[in-house]
Amino acid sequence: MTIEKATFAGGCFWCMVQPFDQLPGIVEVKSGYMGGTIDQPTYEQVKTGQSGHLEVVQITYDTELFSYKQLLELYWPQIDPTDAGGQFQDRGSQYTTAIFFHTEEQKKLAESSRKDVEESGRFQQPIVTSIRPAEPFHCAEEDHQDFYKKQPEAYKKDRKESGRDEFIVKNWDIGR
Structure with a gap:
């Protein structure tokens, strides 16, 4: 068993857990914060x-x-990689997209996958998802962990209202 970490920003972390959770080989998916200037930030500070x-x-x-x-391959279809102002209904720098690499191999693979998305012709606007070195990970508060399991109705409502699923179906050819 070789364990590694991968860190992705894709807008609201509530919507980014479920696609990765409970797949063979996935040990854990945690919601949190990365890339800022405050040690041990709170949700209130980040938002x-x-x-x-x-x-x-x-x-x-x-x-x-x-x-x-x-x-x-699972990450890209969860996001709008052309939106520099956030993701769907969530606006602001805290909701922008990024791939945080933990190793040089991850960096190389992330850059290659970004190039594939750019060259796919799927999007007319530039791909703005950044590829950045991983920084300290700060785990979000417990009520944000596994939100889709703890608050299934609120999760479904938020996803529907955000427009994320409509975008995914339209732009990534993935049915939900």
Whole structure:
């Protein structure tokens, strides 16, 4: 067993856990914050957009069962990679998209996958998802962990109202 971490920002972290959770080789998916200037930020601090953090999911996975490339293939269709102002109904720098790499191999694979998305012709606007070195991960408060399981009705309502699923179906050719 070889365990690694992958960290992705894709807007509201509530919507980014479920696509990765409960797949073979996925050990854990945690909601949290990365990239800011405050040590141990709170949700209240991050949601203002003033701390410099992005909402992220950090995935712990067994590389022998699930590859980083497979994680990237799951990541891209969860987001609008052309939106520099946030994601769907969530606006602000804290909701922008980014791939935080933990190793040089992850960086190389992330850059290659971004190039594939750029060259796919799927989007008319530039791809703005950044690829950045991982920084300290700050775990979000417990009520934000596994939100889709703890608050299924609120989760479904938020996803529907956000327009995320409509975008995914329209732009990524994925049915939900």
